[in-house]
Amino acid sequence: MTVLAHAGIDHAALVVAGTGLVAAYGASWLRRPRPSAPRLAAWVVGVAGVAVASLPFMERVAERTFAGHMVQHLLVIIVAAPLLVVARPLQTARAAGWLPVTRAGRRLGAWWHHVAPLLGPGLFVLVLFATHLTPIYDDALTNRWLHEVEHAAYLLSACAMWAAVLGVGRHAAVARIGAVFGLIAASAFLGVILLAATAPLIPTYEARLGTGDALADQRTAAALMWVSGMLTTLPLLVAAVWRWAATEQRIAERAETLADAAVVTSR
Numbered sequence: 001m002t003v004l005a006h007a008g009i010d011h012a013a014l015v016v017a018g019t020g021l022v023a024a025y026g027a028s029w030l031r032r033p034r035p036s037a038p039r040l041a042a043w044v045v046g047v048a049g050v051a052v053a054s055l056p057f058m059e060r061v062a063e064r065t066f067a068g069h070m071v072q073h074l075l076v077i078i079v080a081a082p083l084l085v086v087a088r089p090l091q092t093a094r095a096a097g098w099l100p101v102t103r104a105g106r107r108l109g110a111w112w113h114h115v116a117p118l119l120g121p122g123l124f125v126l127v128l129f130a131t132h133l134t135p136i137y138d139d140a141l142t143n144r145w146l147h148e149v150e151h152a153a154y155l156l157s158a159c160a161m162w163a164a165v166l167g168v169g170r171h172a173a174v175a176r177i178g179a180v181f182g183l184i185a186a187s188a189f190l191g192v193i194l195l196a197a198t199a200p201l202i203p204t205y206e207a208r209l210g211t212g213d214a215l216a217d218q219r220t221a222a223a224l225m226w227v228s229g230m231l232t233t234l235p236l237l238v239a240a241v242w243r244w245a246a247t248e249q250r251i252a253e254r255a256e257t258l259a260d261a262a263v264v265t266s267r
Contacts, residue, residue, distance in 0.1 A: 025040070025089060025092065028089075038086075042087040043089065046083030046086075046087060049075055053075040054151070058072050063141060074225070076158065077158040078158075080158075081161075116160075117164050117179045121161050123157045128187070137201075180233055184229070187229035188229070190222075191229070194218055194222030195226075199211070200214035202218070
């Protein structure tokens with residue numbers, strides 16, 4: 001019996017949870033000294049993206065085909081997660097006075113900025129490979145709780161990855177560029193594994209579609225992951241290189257200004 005048929009998804013509870021998250025963020029956003037409308041919009045659309053990926057319709061699509069399941073995951077990974085990161089919920093709550101600044105919190109933030117370029121993408125790649133190349137992906141189709149854990153792992157690891165790539169500060173520009181290259185290589189490698197497989201990797205889809213159709217469906221899913229990954233990470237790479245170059249230029253200009261000032265002062 002499938003996840004949807006076994007347990008279903010309480011649509012009303014989903015709507016209530018999503019509305020609560022939007023309302024909580026909105027309340028903290030209003031308390032900010034200078035609230036940012038784009039960040040509020042990013043939060044609303046990001047929460048909506050998670051909700052859409054969890055709708056019964058999307059669950060039915062995911063149960064029918066590997067490609068449909070891939071679309072559901074990509075909606076969380078490349079639409080919802082980056083928008084939630086751009087909204088900066090922790091910073092918004094802190095600016096509103098809802099999240100106190102403590103010494104432990106500052107230490108944790110400093111630690112995160114130090115390890116984020118490696119930890120964020122690394123965690124995401126680990127989740128990606130662990131779910132696709134082990135029985136987890138197939139078992140999640142018939143186990144409701146594993147299904148929910150799988151989706152939570154995608155969302156949390158994707159948020160960690162996007163936070164590392166987008167927001168670890170200018171001083172980590174080189175590490176950020178390396179992280180993007182790593183993501184490109186990892187997603188391409190997993191795509192090659194799925195495309196090159198001579199047999200379906202998900203027994204449930206093979207039983208439902210037949211070996212030939214399941215293999216074709218698996219290759220479609222791999223192509224979706226590959227293309228969407230490239231369309232997402234290549235702009236990130238360009239942005240990271242541009243930010244690095246802009247930072248180096250500003251540093252050089254500041255050094256020249258200070259040198260000129262020192263010459264004038266010495267005269």
